[in-house]
Amino acid sequence: MPDVDVLVVGAGPAGAVAAWCAKQAAPELDVVLLERDRAVGAPVRCAEGVGDAGLREFANPDGADWVSRRIRDVIFEAPDDTQVVLANSGLGWILDRTRFDAFLAAEAAREGAQVLVGAEATAMSRNGDARWHVRVKERGREDLYRARIVIGADGVETMVGRWAGLDTRVPARDMESCAQYVLQDIDINADAIYLQFSRAIAPGGYAWIFPKGVGVANVGLGIVALKSDGRNARQYLDDWVARRFPGGIRTGYTVGGVIVHTTIKQTYTDGVMVAGDAGHMINPLSGGGITNAMKAGRLAGHTAAAAIRARDTSARRLAAYHHAWMELLGEDHLKYYRIKHALETMDDEFLNSLARTVSKIAPEKRTLGRIFTQALMRHPQLIPVAARFFV
Numbered sequence: 001m002p003d004v005d006v007l008v009v010g011a012g013p014a015g016a017v018a019a020w021c022a023k024q025a026a027p028e029l030d031v032v033l034l035e036r037d038r039a040v041g042a043p044v045r046c047a048e049g050v051g052d053a054g055l056r057e058f059a060n061p062d063g064a065d066w067v068s069r070r071i072r073d074v075i076f077e078a079p080d081d082t083q084v085v086l087a088n089s090g091l092g093w094i095l096d097r098t099r100f101d102a103f104l105a106a107e108a109a110r111e112g113a114q115v116l117v118g119a120e121a122t123a124m125s126r127n128g129d130a131r132w133h134v135r136v137k138e139r140g141r142e143d144l145y146r147a148r149i150v151i152g153a154d155g156v157e158t159m160v161g162r163w164a165g166l167d168t169r170v171p172a173r174d175m176e177s178c179a180q181y182v183l184q185d186i187d188i189n190a191d192a193i194y195l196q197f198s199r200a201i202a203p204g205g206y207a208w209i210f211p212k213g214v215g216v217a218n219v220g221l222g223i224v225a226l227k228s229d230g231r232n233a234r235q236y237l238d239d240w241v242a243r244r245f246p247g248g249i250r251t252g253y254t255v256g257g258v259i260v261h262t263t264i265k266q267t268y269t270d271g272v273m274v275a276g277d278a279g280h281m282i283n284p285l286s287g288g289g290i291t292n293a294m295k296a297g298r299l300a301g302h303t304a305a306a307a308i309r310a311r312d313t314s315a316r317r318l319a320a321y322h323h324a325w326m327e328l329l330g331e332d333h334l335k336y337y338r339i340k341h342a343l344e345t346m347d348d349e350f351l352n353s354l355a356r357t358v359s360k361i362a363p364e365k366r367t368l369g370r371i372f373t374q375a376l377m378r379h380p381q382l383i384p385v386a387a388r389f390f391v
């Protein structure tokens with residue numbers, strides 16, 4: 001029975017960074033990172049967009065081969081296609097997640113963690129032992145690992161959380177179903193991301209165009225099934241793409257779920273922490289989870305290393321992870337969640353008039369502060385939405 005200090009389940013951004021940071025903080029520990037798919041980073045279920053600052057906390061994107069595109073502008077689109085361009089609104093990147101996730105796992109390996117691909121955790125129990133026993137299927141064989149700490153970084157469908165008795169259920173209204181094509185030969189500004197908000201186009205979510213190069217982009221949308229008119233995410237996407245890019249060539253397709261909820265009430269128990277999507281650590285307003293997952297992974301890795309050194313892996317000790325996360329981003333996510341629900345009461349007609357108000361501000365004067373002030377002055381129905389940020 002392999003005996004390890006830290007067993008990380010899932011080699012997405014949360015898991016790879018958790019393994020990397022645990023090993024970096026305590027090089028004497030045995031750290032194993034499991035990935036059930038045959039390759040880290042594939043298949044990609046993501047639009048691959050990240051902000052510059054969050055990314056740079058972990059890696060330098062300048063000239064990196066895991067970057068597809070540098071982004072400068074953001075274009076918001078109203079339901080009637082009125083555009084609000086935020087030029088030079090801050091740097092962002094469209095990653096190549098196949099390469100990026102592999103890069104993060106390689107960093108963990110360089111630090112000394114063992115990375116196993118095609119290795120799936122299938123069950124976990126304690127049987128009165130202080131360590132967790134995790135069943136791992138690899139190459140048709142099944143091994144039982146004994147681990148002092150298990151980090152569940154196994155994404156939206158997390159089983160580690162459930163096996164450990166944590167409540168990871170997602171309310172139906174907080175689960176977005178997404179569909180996305182890679183489209184070629186489309187006419188877009190390749191330095192900008194496009195976000196279109198409309199109940200008719202993407203009820204409960206939004207539609208996006210994230211360029212991977214000139215004329216090539218991840219084009220997708222997310223919907224909340226409870227709000228749909230009976231169509232599924234792919235049918236909504238097909239209708240949108242048929243209108244926007246009738247000549248676009250589809251060279252990729254993916255589906256996936258995004259949890260637009262808030263961090264689960266408890267992300268830890270004796271000898272277990274969950275990180276990233278597994279703990280619902282996604283920005284509920286944007287649906288962005290990559291850098292959130294990395295930040296949670298870093299906290300989980302550091303907490304695991306310190307707990308094992310202190311010979312205390314109890315829930316009481318690991319609670320420090322939850323508190324640190326809530327202080328770092330979890331509390332902000334609660335505010336974003338309230339705003340998201342307040343915004344859902346606004347209909348397409350309102351969004352169209354809001355876009356027209358904002359587009360009257362001269363492009364060079366379009367700062368977020370000015371947009372916000374103008375929007376509140378002209379559309380007082382937004383005041384309760386803004387108030388949600390503070391209560």
Ligand SMILES: Cc1cc2nc3c(=O)[nH]c(=O)nc-3n(C[C@H](O)[C@H](O)[C@H](O)COP(=O)(O)OP(=O)(O)OC[C@H]3O[C@@H](n4cnc5c(N)ncnc54)[C@H](O)[C@@H]3O)c2cc1C
Nearest residue numbers: 010012013014036046047048049121155256276277289290
């Ligand atoms: C369509 C779509 C578009 C998105 N676009 C963006 C975007 O543009 N920007 C952004 O920031 N976020 C985006 N997200 C969200 C983002 O992809 C996730 O938040 C992010 O990947 C979370 O990282 P993670 O490490 O928690 O989980 P994941 O990246 O899902 O990684 C979990 C890993 O665990 C593995 N695993 C699962 N179970 C087991 C097991 N039992 N044993 C071993 N391995 C296991 C999985 O194979 C997977 O590799 C998008 C999501 C979707 C679905």
